[in-house]
Amino acid sequence: MDILNIEHLSKSFGTNNVIDDLSFSVPENSIFGFIGQNGAGKTTTMKMVLGLLKATSGKINVCGEQVTYGQNKTNKYIGYLPDVPEFYGYMKPFEYLKLCGEITGLSENKIKSRSEELLVLVGLNKFNKRIGGFSRGMKQRLGIAQALLNEPRLLICDEPTSALDPVGRKEILDILHKVKGKTTVLFSTHILSDVERICDNIAVLHGGKLALCGTLSEVKSQHKQDGLLVEFASQVDKQQFMTSHSLASLMTNVEVTNTSIIFHTHDIEKTEMAVISAFTETKILPIRLEVLEPTLESLFMEVVK
Amino acid sequence: MQDIIEYLPFLMPLLIIQLILLITALIHVLRHPNYRFGNRVIWIFVVVLIQIVGPIIYFVFGRGEE
Amino acid sequence: MRSYIAFTKKEFHEIWSTYKFFILITVFLLLGMMNPITAKITPQLLDSFMPEGMVIAIAEPTALDSWMQFFSNVPQIGLIVLVIVFSGVMTSEFSRGTLINLLTKGLSRSTVILSKFTMSSAVWTLCYILCFAVTYFYTAYFWSSESINNIGFSVFCLWLFGILLLAIIMLGGVLFKNSYGGLLLTSGLVVVLMLVNIVPNLQNYNPISLASNNMALLTGDVPISDFTGAIVICGVGIIAFITSAIILFKKKQM
Numbered sequence: 124m125d126i127l128n129i130e131h132l133s134k135s136f137g138t139n140n141v142i143d144d145l146s147f148s149v150p151e152n153s154i155f156g157f158i159g160q161n162g163a164g165k166t167t168t169m170k171m172v173l174g175l176l177k178a179t180s181g182k183i184n185v186c187g188e189q190v191t192y193g194q195n196k197t198n199k200y201i202g203y204l205p206d207v208p209e210f211y212g213y214m215k216p217f218e219y220l221k222l223c224g225e226i227t228g229l230s231e232n233k234i235k236s237r238s239e240e241l242l243v244l245v246g247l248n249k250f251n252k253r254i255g256g257f258s259r260g261m262k263q264r265l266g267i268a269q270a271l272l273n274e275p276r277l278l279i280c281d282e283p284t285s286a287l288d289p290v291g292r293k294e295i296l297d298i299l300h301k302v303k304g305k306t307t308v309l310f311s312t313h314i315l316s317d318v319e320r321i322c323d324n325i326a327v328l329h330g331g332k333l334a335l336c337g338t339l340s341e342v343k344s345q346h347k348q349d350g351l352l353v354e355f356a357s358q359v360d361k362q363q364f365m366t367s368h369s370l371a372s373l374m375t376n377v378e379v380t381n382t383s384i385i386f387h388t389h390d391i392e393k394t395e396m397a398v399i400s401a402f403t404e405t406k407i408l409p410i411r412l413e414v415l416e417p418t419l420e421s422l423f424m425e426v427v428k
Numbered sequence: 429m430q431d432i433i434e435y436l437p438f439l440m441p442l443l444i445i446q447l448i449l450l451i452t453a454l455i456h457v458l459r460h461p462n463y464r465f466g467n468r469v470i471w472i473f474v475v476v477l478i479q480i481v482g483p484i485i486y487f488v489f490g491r492g493e494e
Numbered sequence: 495m496r497s498y499i500a501f502t503k504k505e506f507h508e509i510w511s512t513y514k515f516f517i518l519i520t521v522f523l524l525l526g527m528m529n530p531i532t533a534k535i536t537p538q539l540l541d542s543f544m545p546e547g548m549v550i551a552i553a554e555p556t557a558l559d560s561w562m563q564f565f566s567n568v569p570q571i572g573l574i575v576l577v578i579v580f581s582g583v584m585t586s587e588f589s590r591g592t593l594i595n596l597l598t599k600g601l602s603r604s605t606v607i608l609s610k611f612t613m614s615s616a617v618w619t620l621c622y623i624l625c626f627a628v629t630y631f632y633t634a635y636f637w638s639s640e641s642i643n644n645i646g647f648s649v650f651c652l653w654l655f656g657i658l659l660l661a662i663i664m665l666g667g668v669l670f671k672n673s674y675g676g677l678l679l680t681s682g683l684v685v686v687l688m689l690v691n692i693v694p695n696l697q698n699y700n701p702i703s704l705a706s707n708n709m710a711l712l713t714g715d716v717p718i719s720d721f722t723g724a725i726v727i728c729g730v731g732i733i734a735f736i737t738s739a740i741i742l743f744k745k746k747q748m
Contacts, residue, residue: 173598175748193744194602203598209591211504213511225500226601269595437635438531442524449520456513484521487513488579 125184126151126200126277126307127172132181134167141167143331145181149277149324154303156322156339157311160427163328165311166206169279173203186276199227202275202306206282208266212255216247216265219254220272227273234272241268245298260291267298271306278302280310284317296321315419325419327426334426339419346422349391350415353398354383360407367401385415446480453483462492498605501596505613514579515617521575522621525567526628532567533559534636557637558712561645564629565708568652572625573705577659580614581677584667594748604740607664611736614660622653647718648711651704651725658701658728659684661735668743701728 125148134142141164149155159165170176172183174195183190185197210219217238224234242248245264250257254265263283270278280299284292292314299308300321312318318325318339325342327335335342355361361382365374373394378385388394391414402408432439453475463471471490474482509515533555584607587593593606626649662683666676687702697703703724710716 170748175594175597177747198598198600201598203595205591205594207591208595210595211508211592213508218507222500222504223596223599226497226596226599228496228600266595269599273599435531438527438632442527445520445523452513452516480524484517487517488575491513 124151125149126186127309128184129168129172130182130184132168132171132183133179134164134171134176135179141331142171145328145331145333147326147333147336149307149309151276151307152304153307153324154299154322155307155309156318156325157309157328158313158315158318158325158423159311159328160313164331165328166281168328169203169281169309169311172279173198173201199273200276202270202273202278204263204266204270204278204280204283207259207286208262208269210254210257210262210265212253214254215251216242216254216268217251219265220269223269223272229273237272237274238268241271244268244271244301246294260287260294263287263291263295264298267295271302275306278306278308278310280308282311282313284312284314292317315423319419327423329427335422342422343417343419346417346425349388349417350378351386351388351391351394351398352383352411352413352415353386353409354411354413355407356382356410358382364401364405364407367405369397369401369404373397383411449480449483450475453486456491457486460492463490464492466490497601498609501601501605501609502612505609509613509617518576518579518617518621519624522572522625523628525572526625527632529563529567529629530560530632530636532563555637557633557642560629560633560637561642561712562709564626565648565652565712568622568625569655569705572621573656573659576618576621576656577663577677577680580660580663581666581680582673583610583614584664585670585673585676588667589672597748603743603746607668607736607740607743610667611660611664614663615657618656618660619653622656642712643714644711644718647721648708651711651721652708654725654728654732655701655705658732658735661732661739665735665739665742668739668746699723699727701731704728 127149129148130146132142132145133140145164145168157165157168167176171178172185172190174190174192174197177192186200188197188200190197214222220238220241221234224237229237239248245268247261247264247268250261254262257265263286267278267280267283270280278299283295283299287295296317299310302308303321322339324338325335326333335346337345353364355364358381361379361384364370365379365384373386373388376387378387386394386398395414398412454472457468457471457475461468466474471486474490475486476482478485536559537553537555587606593601597603597606659680662680663676666679667673669679670676684702687700690696691700691702691706697707698720701724704721707716707721711718711721
């Protein structure tokens with residue numbers, strides 16, 4: 124079942140089309156990476172899902188219910204962590220979670236047990252002081268705790284790791300990984316290594332449109348533009364090698380650098396054969412021959428070009 | 429002297445309020461290094477030298493976020 | 495209802511922790527003391543500033559002079575401090591983005607406005623009562639307890655005007671991005687009301703008379719019934735400002 128379903132969503136601010144006919148869905152119990160450059164429209168999309176912004180056109184469904192702008196009923200299924208979560212500096216973490224719990228309508232006992240549980244999960248149970256003195260990473264962790272308070276079925280995180288140092292980033296990713304299975308996580312980011320670390324589904328947003336979408340392995344195999352790297356000891360060798368007849372059909376899609384050639388191809392075996400026969404033909408041997416795997420980065424660069 | 433006794437029920441509370449304001453504001457200035465503008469020395473002068481109004485101005489305009 | 499109580503509690507927590515409550519209470523306490531004492535010592539001061547040998551007849555101050563100070567100091571100093579302190583009550587939440595979390599938790603937008611209005615009205619009421627009590631006490635101390643006409647009603651009028659200003663601040667907070675917007679809207683509307691007051695026919699319906707014409711009630715120059723129109727208009731204004739603040743806030747993109 125899809126926990127979030129977006130159909131033909133568009134949003135424009137004045138004449139500026141930020142989101143343009145966007146459609147995708149988030150399957151249950153996945154960690155969904157929502158990737159895009161700064162200004163690609165990630166935050167705008169998320170705010171529309173939360174009913175904080177009004178969509179120009181299109182439909183959003185959360186857990187099968189349609190999202191309405193303003194007083195949004197579907198928010199009871201959602202926990203939201205804004206990019207820079209802001210709290211009341213004079214409150215302590217426990218007081219803040221109590222306020223959140225009372226607003227969501229949790230019972231007194233539930234608030235207490237959930238708060239304790241979550242503060243342990245995010246590692247803030249020992250910091251019973253005012254939030255005003257918290258570091259960015261601590262605020263981010265408290266943000267996750269408040270987002271998870273009402274046991275949401277969908278956790279939406281807006282660039283949860285962008286502003287953090289490597290240690291803080293790792294902590295946040297670990298927490299997100301821990302909650303997987305209990306809740307579906309949708310998180311936006313432009314840090315691709317984070318995505319590769321924990322996501323199973325991804326969507327790449329570019330220019331308000333969906334550029335890529337699917338499970339991480341699916342996307343990788345669909346766009347399998349494998350490459351074969353051949354490196355030579357010298358430029359002369361490389362030049363001579365390139366004149367080989369066996370390579371004639373492959374030379375259409377190559378990247379040539381100083382001493383190496385990368386053959387881009389869809390049939391890696393055939394290319395490899397051709398290259399090896401070129402070695403025997405020219406009697407030049409490489410110092411390195413390597414099959415290149417597609418990386419998320421190369422995919423990303425390809426689609427946002 | 430007659431006057432002072434007559435105004436004593438008025439002067440005493442005034443003095444107390446003034447002291448409370450001064451002490452609260454001074455403690456706050458010393459414990460919180462962030463101000464919306466100005467620096468610690470300026471605010472200490474304002475709070476101590478300008479009676480009543482100084483501490484009020486500090487709390488309303490000068491007090492920084494936590 | 496539960497979220498209204500929770501958010502209102504948060505508002506009180508906030509006004510307390512940000513020292514705003516402390517400031518307001520102190521200002522209104524001081525005002526309460528200032529009123530009778532200014533009335534009491536003004537003749538003596540004038541006397542001492544007069545050149546030697548010059549004598550002017552200054553009437554001995556009365557309790558009425560003390561209340562005259564009350565009805566000029568509270569609107570001129572008290573209400574201004576009140577408006578300044580509360581001008582950021584909505585906008586600080588927007589500029590810092592603290593409301594986003596709570597709104598996505600299902601906090602209704604009308605609750606936000608109503609909670610803030612409840613808290614600010616309650617604080618104003620408390621400060622005002624305190625100020626009144628202090629002035630009342632010292633006035634009785636200096637002049638024994640002379641009875642004053644319509645004092646209760648006159649005090650009520652000024653209180654209602656204060657509530658009107660708070661309602662305008664709520665609307666200003668929704669309309670503008672920074673707290674100066676709310677300040678500007680409130681002072682702008684007060685100026686408009688003052689200008690309207692030039693037209694004699696409208697004076698009886700102008701809410702500003704609730705804050706400027708109080709002495710006429712005490713001296714008995716104007717009957718209570720003359721204020722009915724202004725009170726009704728003021729009440730309608732309060733409801734209208736709060737309602738429009740809620741409606742506009744619901745439309746606001748966050």
